[in-house]
Amino acid sequence: GAVVSQHPSRVICKSGTSVKIECRSLDFQATTMFWYRQFPKQSLMLMATSNEGSKATYEQGVEKDKFLINHASLTLSTLTVTSAHPEDSSFYICSAKEPFNYGYTFGSGTRLTVV
Amino acid sequence: QQQVKQSPQSLIVQKGGISIINCAYENTAFDYFPWYQQFPGKGPALLIAIRPDVSEKKEGRFTISFNKSAKQFSLHIMDSQPGDSATYFCAASIAGTASKLTFGTGTRLQVTL
Numbered sequence: 001g002a003v004v005s006q007h008p009s010r011v012i013c014k015s016g017t018s019v020k021i022e023c024r025s026l027d028f029q030a031t032t033m034f035w036y037r038q039f040p041k042q043s044l045m046l047m048a049t050s051n052e053g054s055k056a057t058y059e060q061g062v063e064k065d066k067f068l069i070n071h072a073s074l075t076l077s078t079l080t081v082t083s084a085h086p087e088d089s090s091f092y093i094c095s096a097k098e099p100f101n102y103g104y105t106f107g108s109g110t111r112l113t114v115v
Numbered sequence: 116q117q118q119v120k121q122s123p124q125s126l127i128v129q130k131g132g133i134s135i136i137n138c139a140y141e142n143t144a145f146d147y148f149p150w151y152q153q154f155p156g157k158g159p160a161l162l163i164a165i166r167p168d169v170s171e172k173k174e175g176r177f178t179i180s181f182n183k184s185a186k187q188f189s190l191h192i193m194d195s196q197p198g199d200s201a202t203y204f205c206a207a208s209i210a211g212t213a214s215k216l217t218f219g220t221g222t223r224l225q226v227t228l
Binding site (some may be wrong): 006032034041042043044046049051091093095097102103104105106107108109111 | 147149157158159160161164204208210214215216219221223
């Protein structure tokens with residue numbers, strides 16, 4: 001089946017620094033990828049939709065200059081949290097839309113802690 | 116509206132029992148209804164999904180029941196096991212490459228011995 005690899009699984013960074021999270025579709029080409037944020041005991045909150053070769057579409061209330069998304073190839077999308085603050089600490093999850101069917105495959109998530 | 120309402124918020128079931136989680140949607144354009152299972156610290160994993168052209172789909176111990184007229188769908192877990200203890204999310208989407216999933220609020224299932 002479709003596999004999406006997300007790295008790193010955990011990252012700790014200092015306030016003010018930037019951190020990059022990678023999302024790769026391993027066995028299929030993903031023209032569309034999605035980035036979610038999940039707070040403890042809550043549902044997934046869509047942050048942005050990433051389309052290969054074009055600018056990401058951000059959901060209302062998501063700071064595009066803070067959460068930079070790049071989808072430069074059909075198998076790789078990256079989320080960069082810039083000038084991280086402790087309130088950016090969260091669980092970030094990527095997802096890729098499978099081609100030719102209705103399915104969505106999720107990565108294993110990245111636990112970001114900003115200290 | 117794009118909401119998907121999910122209930123209950125939490126559920127405790129004895130081993131061997133049936134777990135039932137319900138979802139309701141508003142947007143009649145939705146035509147794909149998946150259920151995801153999520154363990155702590157992991158991403159969601161697809162359990163089972165249904166399209167609106169069928170009223171029921173069964174895969175092993177997991178069954179989706181779908182009621183198009185009522186705009187409701189539910190997940191039934193038969194013979195629930197402690198290993199099923201996880202958070203379950205229903206979702207819905209509209210066909211299309213860039214279509215996003217709309218998630219329910221999640222149900223935390225605990226299966227006791």
